[in-house]
Amino acid sequence: MIKEYTEALEKYELNGGYTYKKEYETAIKKFGFLDEDKYKKISEFSGGQKTKIAFLKLLLSKPDILLLDEPTNHLDINTVEWLENYLKNYSKSMVIVSHDRMFLDKIVNKVYEIEYASITEYKGNYTAFEKQKRANYEKNLKDYEYQQKEIKRLKAIADRFRFKPTKAKMALSKLKKIEQMIIIEEPNKYDLRTFHINFEIPIQSGNLVVSSENLKIGYENKSFAEVSFKLYKGQKLAVIGENGKGKSTLLKTLMGYIPKIDGKYEYGHNVIKDYFDQQMDTLNPNNTIFDEFSNSFPELTTTEVRNALGTFLFSGEDVFKEIKVLSGGEKVRLQLCKIFKNKANLLLLDEPTNHMDIVGKESLENILSEYKGSLIFVSHDRYFVNKIADSILAFEPEGVIYFNGNYEAYCEYKENKKSNNIIQEKETNVKNKASTNEYFEQKERIKRKNKINKLELEIEEKENEIENLKLEMQSEMVCTDYIKLKELQDKIVLIEEEIENKMLEWEKLNKEL
Numbered sequence: 001m002i003k004e005y006t007e008a009l010e011k012y013e014l015n016g017g018y019t020y021k022k023e024y025e026t027a028i029k030k031f032g033f034l035d036e037d038k039y040k041k042i043s044e045f046s047g048g049q050k051t052k053i054a055f056l057k058l059l060l061s062k063p064d065i066l067l068l069d070e071p072t073n074h075l076d077i078n079t080v081e082w083l084e085n086y087l088k089n090y091s092k093s094m095v096i097v098s099h100d101r102m103f104l105d106k107i108v109n110k111v112y113e114i115e116y117a118s119i120t121e122y123k124g125n126y127t128a129f130e131k132q133k134r135a136n137y138e139k140n141l142k143d144y145e146y147q148q149k150e151i152k153r154l155k156a157i158a159d160r161f162r163f164k165p166t167k168a169k170m171a172l173s174k175l176k177k178i179e180q181m182i183i184i185e186e187p188n189k190y191d192l193r194t195f196h197i198n199f200e201i202p203i204q205s206g207n208l209v210v211s212s213e214n215l216k217i218g219y220e221n222k223s224f225a226e227v228s229f230k231l232y233k234g235q236k237l238a239v240i241g242e243n244g245k246g247k248s249t250l251l252k253t254l255m256g257y258i259p260k261i262d263g264k265y266e267y268g269h270n271v272i273k274d275y276f277d278q279q280m281d282t283l284n285p286n287n288t289i290f291d292e293f294s295n296s297f298p299e300l301t302t303t304e305v306r307n308a309l310g311t312f313l314f315s316g317e318d319v320f321k322e323i324k325v326l327s328g329g330e331k332v333r334l335q336l337c338k339i340f341k342n343k344a345n346l347l348l349l350d351e352p353t354n355h356m357d358i359v360g361k362e363s364l365e366n367i368l369s370e371y372k373g374s375l376i377f378v379s380h381d382r383y384f385v386n387k388i389a390d391s392i393l394a395f396e397p398e399g400v401i402y403f404n405g406n407y408e409a410y411c412e413y414k415e416n417k418k419s420n421n422i423i424q425e426k427e428t429n430v431k432n433k434a435s436t437n438e439y440f441e442q443k444e445r446i447k448r449k450n451k452i453n454k455l456e457l458e459i460e461e462k463e464n465e466i467e468n469l470k471l472e473m474q475s476e477m478v479c480t481d482y483i484k485l486k487e488l489q490d491k492i493v494l495i496e497e498e499i500e501n502k503m504l505e506w507e508k509l510n511k512e513l
Helices: 002-014 020-030 035-039 047-061 077-088 101-107 126-161 168-180 247-255 289-296 302-310 316-320 328-342 358-370 382-388 407-433 436-474 482-512
Strands: 065-069 093-097 110-115 118-123 208-219 222-232 236-241 262-267 273-276 346-350 374-378 391-396 399-403
Touching (some): 020 047, 077 101, 077 236, 093 101, 101 126, 101 382, 110 126, 118 126, 126 168, 208 374, 222 247, 222 374, 222 391, 222 399, 236 382, 247 273, 247 346, 247 374, 273 328, 289 302, 289 316, 289 328, 302 328, 328 358, 358 382, 382 407, 391 407, 436 482
Parallel strands (some): 236 391, 273 346, 346 374
Antiparallel strands (some): 110 118, 208 222
């Protein structure tokens, strides 16, 4: 009986008997479900929630092989990060179809690419695949070009001497050498067929594009969040956070589609805005692609309409397809085509990369990187966010946080904040256990650390203030006003002195610490 008991106990432990409940609880929480949701009937959940539940069941059943088709679609950033950590530690095999480049970088160790009706294997993650593909193409192209030159050289010799009796043998040997070659085919170029557009913004906005102060957003007097931020000319702001927290609601409120609950927002001078709706409700399903576009721009000729649609890969008879039969990716391309044709100086984009393949995402990244206007966009694609955004508006559990920096810097800020919280918790525990002298020493240490953190934030705010003043100096209204320029320059000098004093204090505190 002891032997049987030991075997059963080992099997129970091996199968996660001591950890499975905690694992289930963690997974349910990370997928955005509340405690009360655990006791609801499946029929009470939305379609998106049912998809999450099916995904949860799949993950927690731990099959020998996971087949995941676009697993990060419609998941928020926090859930994707949790899923990454889960799959990293998954001991069995998985096959993933995905256009999420950061997700692929962190999970996969082998890539199979399907291109030109053939499949090629690459070892490593997505970044390694890109490097290998580029290196392979360049090597194959060099080999092909070298062989073509050699064939041309041998043929030239053969053609020159083949009819001379004394040289005919030598000429034939050159031709035979060509016949014995293993001919290298010209390598296919990357399959980069995608949309493209180059345009200038005819009307420039003022320096301050949009500002919100204590703006409460939501539906029917139910507030989701309170938002305060300022967006300046040329700035690109990413709105990130969990699903259902009000990111799309913010964009709709700024567009005037939903009334604000409280607070205020206002646009600056000469701001012309346009909006990309992830639901694509603005497209008439009964229209053809051609009619949908030409109805929006009646002043364009048939040729001009076709040329505009052609840049977004709608050519030939494709322009007469009805919108109701288009794929998600085709609808995205059509809506983007309309938006970019409007030439607005402020774009509000809600999940523009949904339904896009990697080449499409890279094209949109290139367009938006070169875009001279201002941008507010909602996205869960971290690679896309990190490449485009220069500032972050994060919908976090503790509230909406504005961060001046890209996504990578924001992640570092969160990690540092988390580390500081852990340090403070430990210091609090030390304080409770320490003697009276140790307690006061620890208290002084915490005070210095808090003062250092406060100084860092103040320095950052002052630096942002200088940047904003410099931007104001570059505006058309100010750059010719020498009195105003001198006032702004004097302000900058005073702020720089403040920064220098704070830096001296910061260095002193760090030495003492």
